[in-house]
Amino acid sequence: MKKVLIFSKIPIAPAFGGNRQRILTFVNELVNLSFDVHFALIPSRQMRDADLDAHREIVGKSNLWIIARGAIGNMRFNLKALTRRALSRLKKSSKSNNVDYLFDRSITGECRRIINIVKPDVIIVEYVHFSSIFELVGPGTIKVLDTHDSFANEFEVNAEAIGLRRADLVIAIQDKEKELFNSMLKDSNTSTKVSVISHIIGQKRPIDLSSCTGATFLGSNFEANNDSLAALISNVMPLVLQQRPNFILNIIGAVGDSVPDYPFVIKHGRVDMISSALKQAPVLANYITKGTGIKIKLLDAMAMGVPCVSTRLGAEGVKSEFAGGVIVADSNQQFADELISLFDHQDRREQIGKAGYDAAAQWDAVQRRSLKRAMGII
DSSP states (O other): OOEEEEEESSOOSSOOSHHHHHHHHHHHHHHHTTOEEEEEEOOOGGGGGOOHHHHHHHHOGGGEEEOOOOHHHHHHHHHHHHHHHHHHHHSSOOOBSOTTTTSOGGGHHHHHHHHHHHOOSEEEEESGGGGGGGGGOOTTOEEEEEOSSOOTTTBOHHHHHHHHHTOSEEEESSHHHHHHHHHHHTTSOOOOEEEEOOOOOOOOOOOOOSOOSEEEEEOOSSHHHHHHHHHIIIIIHHHHHHHOTTOEEEEESGGGGGSOOOTTEEEEESOSOHHHHHTTSOOEEEOOOSOOSOOHHHHHHHHTTOOEEEOTTTTTTOOGGGOTTEEEOSSHHHHHHHHHHHHHOHHHHHHHHHHHHHHHHHHHHHHHHHHHHHTTOO
């Protein structure tokens, strides 16, 4: 059985947020493919709510590695972070020329120790910011970088390219990123390959669409989601409420903390079962105005048979052959009209939801073939 060692600052339990869900499904797919998966958690703020027992259930008690900083290491890392933030405010450009600025060098020894104990056949690093871990790996180990996104808005091009070149295989989440990564690598003497393996959704039970109180916005609490939700409330909801005063906007996830209370809004907060909360308003309002990458919330809704109304940005990366179940609206009025239509008509919810459910199954089949090919199985 081949060993895979994954280094991640992002916990996979509880799986709140799209990046957690992506890594969790990635781990589960590798386990299902009979890899011996080890998971090393890099210290980060995300560790505060990590369920370590759930992690052990997923990968096995002896396969979970918790990397910790000492007190002095914590002080140094926090001081560097504060200095970096202060300097970024003074600079005209916010882009960094150091791809490793988030990696704490004080944990290098612990990372090396884990690698030497596990002796992995494949090492996977989540996010380019931590790609310097590949420099600790000896010959014969395949190095895979799971990028999640392009960080062209964060790094100078040459800086991100340094991180990409450290890997044998770079995983892009969509074709757009693959093209960008290849352009970064084309002038360098490297054997690094780039493959697209997007989010693998996994089979889900279809949601009952027979009743509907309105629509649902889903997301964790970060800038792109916060701005998108605020724009949905300002730009679309007045148009909806003008025609359907009883229409309710359900908000699932911590993104609800970013907006005031409104009489037409129900905030569910973080939930253990998204499907249970979605059942109240089984129409996804994917009003995305900011951000990059595949919108995992869109794919998950499709996999539950939930019809989706999306901005064009929100559907970016989902090719037309997989876009069944997604209505792309190019104006606020069209977005509002589509929400109202799905709110009013159960038969239309079911028709579009079924198309999305079938498309999600086809999507997963393609991503699983890509994963098997990348891991050398086919």
